[in-house]
Amino acid sequence: MSEQRQRVVSGMRPTGQLHLGHLVGALQNWKRLQERYDCFFMVADYHALMSEYERPQQIHTWSYENVLDWLACGIDPQRSVIFRQSDVPEHTELFALLSIVTPLGWVERVPTYKEQLREIEGRDLTTYGFLGYPVLQAADILLYKAQAVPVGEDQLPHVELTREIVRRVHFLFKREIFPEPSALLTESPRLSGTDGRKMSKSYGNTINLSEAPEKIRAIVEKMFTDPARIKMTDPGHPDTCNVCGYWGTFAPSAAARAHDECRRSIRGCVQNKRELSEVIVQATEPFRQIRAKIGGSYDEIEGMLQAGAEKARSVARHTITEVKAAFGLIGQ
Numbered sequence: 417m418s419e420q421r422q423r424v425v426s427g428m429r430p431t432g433q434l435h436l437g438h439l440v441g442a443l444q445n446w447k448r449l450q451e452r453y454d455c456f457f458m459v460a461d462y463h464a465l466m467s468e469y470e471r472p473q474q475i476h477t478w479s480y481e482n483v484l485d486w487l488a489c490g491i492d493p494q495r496s497v498i499f500r501q502s503d504v505p506e507h508t509e510l511f512a513l514l515s516i517v518t519p520l521g522w523v524e525r526v527p528t529y530k531e532q533l534r535e536i537e538g539r540d541l542t543t544y545g546f547l548g549y550p551v552l553q554a555a556d557i558l559l560y561k562a563q564a565v566p567v568g569e570d571q572l573p574h575v576e577l578t579r580e581i582v583r584r585v586h587f588l589f590k591r592e593i594f595p596e597p598s599a600l601l602t603e604s605p606r607l608s609g610t611d612g613r614k615m616s617k618s619y620g621n622t623i624n625l626s627e628a629p630e631k632i633r634a635i636v637e638k639m640f641t642d643p644a645r646i647k648m649t650d651p652g653h654p655d656t657c658n659v660c661g662y663w664g665t666f667a668p669s670a671a672a673r674a675h676d677e678c679r680r681s682i683r684g685c686v687q688n689k690r691e692l693s694e695v696i697v698q699a700t701e702p703f704r705q706i707r708a709k710i711g712g713s714y715d716e717i718e719g720m721l722q723a724g725a726e727k728a729r730s731v732a733r734h735t736i737t738e739v740k741a742a743f744g745l746i747g748q
């Protein structure tokens with residue numbers, strides 16, 4: 417990896433199978449970032465545990481499953497460091513150190529915190545650890561001295577908190593250790609779920625990346641369409657139709673024609689869905705193939721994650737030593 421390149425850190429929580437929303441909202445962006453940045457892509461298993469600690473059995477396998485999808489999408493372990501957060505103990509070490517200097521008021525007022533406490537049902541999130549969620553995220557970012565953090569809009573307060581923590585550390589210890597990271601907002605063309613709401617596992621409206629073709633066809637067949645179009649002879653409204661929106665994302669070169677035919681009532685919703693499901697089947701082919709190739713053995717992935725953790729640690733160790741010196745724990 418070259419010295420001049422800026423660093424990027426991002427992570428995903430292994431809490432389930434990845435779906436088309438992850439592809440459009442994050443993975444395609446990660447793939448592009450590899451061209452210009454030194455990237456660290458992390459399976460955020462500690463972060464997953466913070467909400468799933470009552471049922472943690474699947475975190476380990478979801479980690480492998482998610483990484484398989486990353487690889488199938490073109491995240492390349494030769495170019496980027498792919499690792500699991502819990503394999504690099506420096507994450508929790510830096511988390512502890514940053515916790516010491518982070519004022520309680522700063523974490524209590526993070527909007528995602530209050531929102532999740534209110535909205536997530538069936539989980540007890542009133543734990544000491546969960547309050548520290550964004551501080552652990554700050555540790556993830558600062559451990560690698562990342563300049564840029566690709567995130568969705570919902571994560572902006574966490575990047576902002578990270579910047580505040582940087583300034584506080586520099587002020588308290590009278591030295592500059594970290595760059596202030598910027599958020600690289602994914603201008604994700606919002607992909608709606610099969611019911612028109614945001615695609616999300618908790619709404620049960622997803623199409624998973626590794627879904628079987630027959631299942632994809634069955635799901636697409638049941639998708640919500642333009643409610644203002646009742647008969648095929650009614651003109652369609654592709655700009656607001658849930659199904660039509662997918663054309664622009666998955667087959668941009670065919671989108672204009674499909675939309676035009678829909679508007680002129682030449683294309684009915686049944687045909688539209690049938691053709692779209694083939695487009696999605698084709699776009700998700702690599703995700704099924706990688707599973708067929710691995711054949712259920714995660715050994716290769718584990719080996720790759722171990723190699724990634726080694727690379728990550730070689731950077732992380734250096735930062736931790738610097739931070740411990742600044743905090744006065746070890747000699748200069």
Ligand code: TRP
Nearest residue numbers: 425426427428429460463553556
């Ligand atoms: N909190 C992020 C999310 O839910 C995941 C994450 C963990 C992350 N650590 C990170 C993202 C560091 C960017 C940088 O999406």
